Amino acid sequence: MKAFKIVPSIAEYMDFRTLAKELKLGARDLILTNEYIYNPTIAALELGCHTCFQEKFGGGEPTDVMVDAILDDLRGKDFDRIVAVGGGTVIDIAKVLTVAKSTDRVDDLYDRMANLEKEHELIIVPTTCGTGSEVTNISIINRTTKGVKVGLVSPAMFADEAALVPGMLLSLPYPVFATSSIDAMVHAVESYLSPNACALSELFSAKALHLILSCWKDAVAAGGKDAWKKHALEFLRASNYAGIAFGHAGCAAVHAMAYPLGGVHHIPHGQANQLMFADVMRKYQEKKPIGKLNQLEELLGAELDTEPVFALETLYKLMDEVLEKGPLHEHGVTADELPVFAKNVIETQQRLLGNNYVELSEDDLLDIYRKAF
Ligand SMILES: [Fe+2]
The missing domain is CATH 3.40.50.1970 (Rossmann fold)
Structure with missing residues (x-):
């Protein structure tokens, strides 16, 4: 290890x-x-x-x-x-x-x-x-x-x-803040679920999630595009802690599947992660409903004041309040590209796919892309 x-x-x-x-x-x-x-x-x-x-x-x-x-x-x-x-x-x-x-x-x-x-x-x-x-x-x-x-x-x-x-951080335009904090949140979740996580990396993933979710909630409740700024230090720490966690445990399918969206359609990295996040998590739930995912749901439930069973859906809603998300086709992605992307991810992103919570086949990836489409 x-x-x-x-x-x-x-x-x-x-x-x-x-x-x-x-x-x-x-x-x-x-x-x-x-x-x-x-x-x-x-x-x-x-x-x-x-x-x-x-x-x-x-x-x-x-x-x-x-x-x-x-x-x-x-x-x-x-x-x-x-x-x-x-x-x-x-x-x-x-x-x-x-x-x-x-x-x-x-x-x-x-x-x-x-x-x-x-x-x-x-x-x-x-x-x-x-x-x-x-x-x-x-x-x-x-x-x-x-x-x-x-x-x-x-x-x-x-x-x-x-x-x-x-x-x-204070001169960041709102969309850059939103996509970067989403990126950090995804680092925290993917590193937490990674089979290469250890007790110490989990501490950093969990603390990063706590900081991001509590500050997002506060900023969304306060309203306006500058409300996040009073939490600049928390967001900076969260990004740093999530970096420490994924430096150890790695990122996984969300990042792997986001890469073609950035490469071909120039969708910013954090936003591309957001576009894939919910459907990757849903596929995880479908393929392996019992496992580490339940610990994540408990942790998220506690942060988001909801039952673990509703935690991920509540998180997607909060993410949409931070940055509105549309389906892939609204970002210029075409239906013909989806099988090409799925094949490409299997062929070139094994480094990341090896950190998945559960193994995903090319068909699984295609199904995820289609759901997000
Ligand atoms: Fe990232």
Whole structure:
């Protein structure tokens, strides 16, 4: 059995100024971020750090072309630590930079993935509340030159410190908050149900669920698009705890089935998870009604003030209040695509499917897609 371990130190700071002071940020540090994050929160602190704005090197998910361009730009800059301040893309790039020598290109890193070493200390400050990526050691890079999307993974890619700064979340537009907190909720549920969960990872899954559900309930009751903001620290912790849990136990079918929706139809990751979540859980209930799922239902029932038997349906309703959900066809998915997606998931997502609560066949996946359609 894999031992439970948290590698990065985890610290909370009141604001970025406090972080900068305590970590003594200065001329030997590189801040990798986006200009729209840097200007309102960091620029005025005049820290004298090197800066690198990710969006100048391309938009969207991290690609080999984008990371190579950043590596080119950084050649000749002398810095010890990398401070990544951003969402999933910035964090994934920073994890790659932390193991890159000044002469490396992305291909070199994949070539020696088993022997990567840390070249720079890494501090990660997440500015969304979903990925939990600040505590995991994987980067997904789209290798456009090879036509594949592969994870670069290494123990050397863990951050040295994951720094939680709630103020950094406050400029998130509501839809980004909604999809990222849904992503964190799905991480918590999938890691809880995973056959690879252990007593410790379950603690983190359960606490993440408690934080997310109680704060969602409060924000929905208060109404308005800003009500979540008074719970920014709770959502940040929840995302972090869920990241710790899935870093150990893994994600499963919801994520596996969401990937084609993101890949083909560019549906944001958290929203794609939401579109698949209820129908995957219903399939689990149908195939194995007695098991760990009942513990999850009890836990959710207690959080949502309902009987365990109604807990999942109550959760779907609450999720819909956080972010309205339509059927897949309203998001551009066509009926013809469903068998292609099901086949593709079976062929390419075994890493995730191995963490399922119960085994799902290609027919099961197709049935789930059709129900969600
Ligand atoms: Fe996710």
